[in-house]
Amino acid sequence: xxxxxxxxxxxxAAAAALADEVGVGxxxxxxxxxxxxxxxxxxxxxxxxxxxxxxxxxxLALDEAAEAVGLAVRGYAGRDALAAAARSFRAFVxxxxxxxxxxxxxxxxxxxxxxxxxxxxxxxxxxxxxRGYDIPESDVDHALRTLRSLFHGxxxxxxxxxxxxxxxxxxxxxxLIAFADRGLRSA
Amino acid sequence: xxxxxxxxxxxxAAAAALADEVGVGxxxxxxxxxxxxxxxxxxxxxxxxxxxxxxxxxxLALDEAAEAVGLAVRGYAGRDALAAAARSFRAFVxxxxxxxxxxxxxxxxxxxxxxxxxxxxxxxxxxxxxRGYDIPESDVDHALRTLRSLFHGxxxxxxxxxxxxxxxxxxxxxxLIAFADRGLRSA
DNA sequence: AGCTAAAAGCTAATGTCATTAGCCAGGGTT
DNA sequence: AACCCTGGCTAATGACATTAGCTTTTAGCT
Numbered sequence: 001x002x003x004x005x006x007x008x009x010x011x012x013a014a015a016a017a018l019a020d021e022v023g024v025g026x027x028x029x030x031x032x033x034x035x036x037x038x039x040x041x042x043x044x045x046x047x048x049x050x051x052x053x054x055x056x057x058x059x060l061a062l063d064e065a066a067e068a069v070g071l072a073v074r075g076y077a078g079r080d081a082l083a084a085a086a087r088s089f090r091a092f093v094x095x096x097x098x099x100x101x102x103x104x105x106x107x108x109x110x111x112x113x114x115x116x117x118x119x120x121x122x123x124x125x126x127x128x129x130x131r132g133y134d135i136p137e138s139d140v141d142h143a144l145r146t147l148r149s150l151f152h153g154x155x156x157x158x159x160x161x162x163x164x165x166x167x168x169x170x171x172x173x174x175x176l177i178a179f180a181d182r183g184l185r186s187a
Numbered sequence: 188x189x190x191x192x193x194x195x196x197x198x199x200a201a202a203a204a205l206a207d208e209v210g211v212g213x214x215x216x217x218x219x220x221x222x223x224x225x226x227x228x229x230x231x232x233x234x235x236x237x238x239x240x241x242x243x244x245x246x247l248a249l250d251e252a253a254e255a256v257g258l259a260v261r262g263y264a265g266r267d268a269l270a271a272a273a274r275s276f277r278a279f280v281x282x283x284x285x286x287x288x289x290x291x292x293x294x295x296x297x298x299x300x301x302x303x304x305x306x307x308x309x310x311x312x313x314x315x316x317x318r319g320y321d322i323p324e325s326d327v328d329h330a331l332r333t334l335r336s337l338f339h340g341x342x343x344x345x346x347x348x349x350x351x352x353x354x355x356x357x358x359x360x361x362x363l364i365a366f367a368d369r370g371l372r373s374a
Numbered sequence: 375a376g377c378t379a380a381a382a383g384c385t386a387a388t389g390t391c392a393t394t395a396g397c398c399a400g401g402g403t404t
Numbered sequence: 405a406a407c408c409c410t411g412g413c414t415a416a417t418g419a420c421a422t423t424a425g426c427t428t429t430t431a432g433c434t
Contacts, residue, residue: 003382003429025292029421041422042383050421104291105212105347116351141354142362145341148349149363153340154332160292162335164303167328175329176336183370190400190411216392228393229412237392 004038011036011046012056019057019098027053027098055115058106061099062118068092069125077132079181085129086151086177093155100159123148133184143187150180191225198223198233199243206244206285214240214285242302245293248286249305255279256312264319266368272316273338273364280342287346310335320371330374337367 014036019027029050033040047053072088073081093100108116126147127140135143154176156162158169201223206214216237220227234240259275260268280287295303313334314327322330341363344350350359 006382028419030419038382039384040420041385041424044422045382101292104343105288107347108351119351139362141352142359143366145344145350145354145359146337146363146366149340149344150333150337151340152344152349153336153338156291156343157332157336157339160294162339163332164295164306165328167332172329172332175326176333179330179333179370179374182373183366186369187366193411215390217390225411226413227391228395228414231393232411 004036004042006036006038006042006046008046008056011043012053012060015053016057016060016096016099016102019102020096021098024054024057024098024101029053054102055106057099057102059115059118061096061103062115062122064096065089065092065100066118066121066125069122070128073125073128079132079177081129081132082181082184083174083177085126086154086173086180089151090155090158090173093159097159100155104156126151130184133187135184135187139187143184146183147180150176191223191229193223193225193229193233195233195243198230199240199247202240203244203247203283203286203289206289207283208285211241211244211285211288216240241289242293244286244289246302246305248283248290249302249309251283252276252279252287253305253308253312256309257315260312260315266319266364268316268319269368269371270361270364272313273341273360273367276338277342277345277360280346284346287342291343313338317371320374322371322374326374330371333370334367337363 011032015027015032018032018035022031029043030040032053033043036043047056068088068091069085072084076084106115108119110116123144126144129147130140130143133143154173163169163172198219202214202219205219205222209218216230217227219240220230223230234243255275255278256272259271263271293302295306297303310331313331316334317327317330320330341360345356350356
């Protein structure tokens with residue numbers, strides 16, 4: 001019985017990839033085990049169970065999203081940064097719908113929960129966009145929530161097939177960027 | 188064996204109420220049957236199964252949301268209509284988180300799917316808001332998608348506990364309304 | 375090189391659900 | 405009064421997640 005050479009990180013990575021393929025709702029321990037060439041109970045040596053697995057996928061997704069948005073924004077400011085953030089965030093969600101869906105409905109247990117840390121990193125990337133606009137200190141939290149809502153809503157609606165008509169989705173994103181720029185500019 | 192007097196509508200209504208209480212992910216046929224004073228298999232005389240039940244809850248939620256937003260917007264225009272729509276939509280999602288969550292990830296099978304019809308009704312209510320702004324005909328679809336993304340994102344992030352800091356959520360919503368007003372105004 | 379103990383797989387067993395099959399009573403219709 | 409459709413029930417099946425307990429590999433030590 002040769003070892004499969006698994007560890008928590010590789011199991012989570014495979015699970016995230018599988019979630020992107022089949023949807024997080026259809027991600028099953030049996031399917032993941034099969035993908036890894038292992039029997040189902042063996043997975044419990046690396047992750048605590050399905051809930052734990054979902055949590056770790058969510059953490060991975062937030063980390064990757066923060067990384068992608070942070071890199072995209074680097075070197076830009078104002079509207080350019082806004083556009084870079086919107087495009088890179090949407091690209092991430094569209095390419096990794098399962099991963100991102102795993103983040104929905106996850107409640108971090110505390111401020112030092114790795115999930116909360118990863119979430120903060122993503123928010124920091126959005127915060128960098130806001131710094132290019134003249135937003136009063138007291139409004140920054142509201143602006144951050146608004147921006148996050150807008151990006152999150154667009155990305156999840158698209159990933160979930162929520163846009164039904166024919167209008168081009170890339171054009172809609174560009175319109176959204178211009179809309180957000182106007183909204184942030186005269187704050 | 189006395190009859191329980193169930194029919195599809197009452198089963199769906201009870202399921203929606205239960206979903207609001209325990210979350211759509213924890214809505215189980217057994218739990219619903221217990222709530223209705225009936226054994227699990229009896230439910231299959233009224234709904235096709237768990238998937239069908241979810242679909243019908245989603246349809247109910249979209250209908251109710253469209254009704255709520257439509258009523259709230261009536262008689263207002265411009266920024267007032269925008270504020271009324273945002274507040275009523277958020278109130279609906281906060282009061283009925285389970286129902287609304289059931290709408291996520293539902294893919295209508297065709298344009299005459301009752302789910303698509305209910306979804307269109309909600310979009311019509313949002314469309315009424317846009318009529319108060321000077322939006323070029325060619326941009327209306329983009330504006331509608333943007334507005335829907337913004338409302339959807341805010342409501343779902345709040346319902347999912349996605350806002351972690353102390354800043355007041357009502358204030359954030361008011362900020363969001365002003366932001367959207369600016370963004371729509373000079374379109 | 376050999377010893378040992380933790381780690382990583384495996385099989386078997388259990389429990390929760392969803393779903394289906396097939397039986398039975400009740401009440402309206404003829 | 406015989407009928408039959410409807411809605412409820414019990415029993416059985418099957419998919420999964422999870423746990424228990426056994427066995428082999430392998431890393432680290434002497």
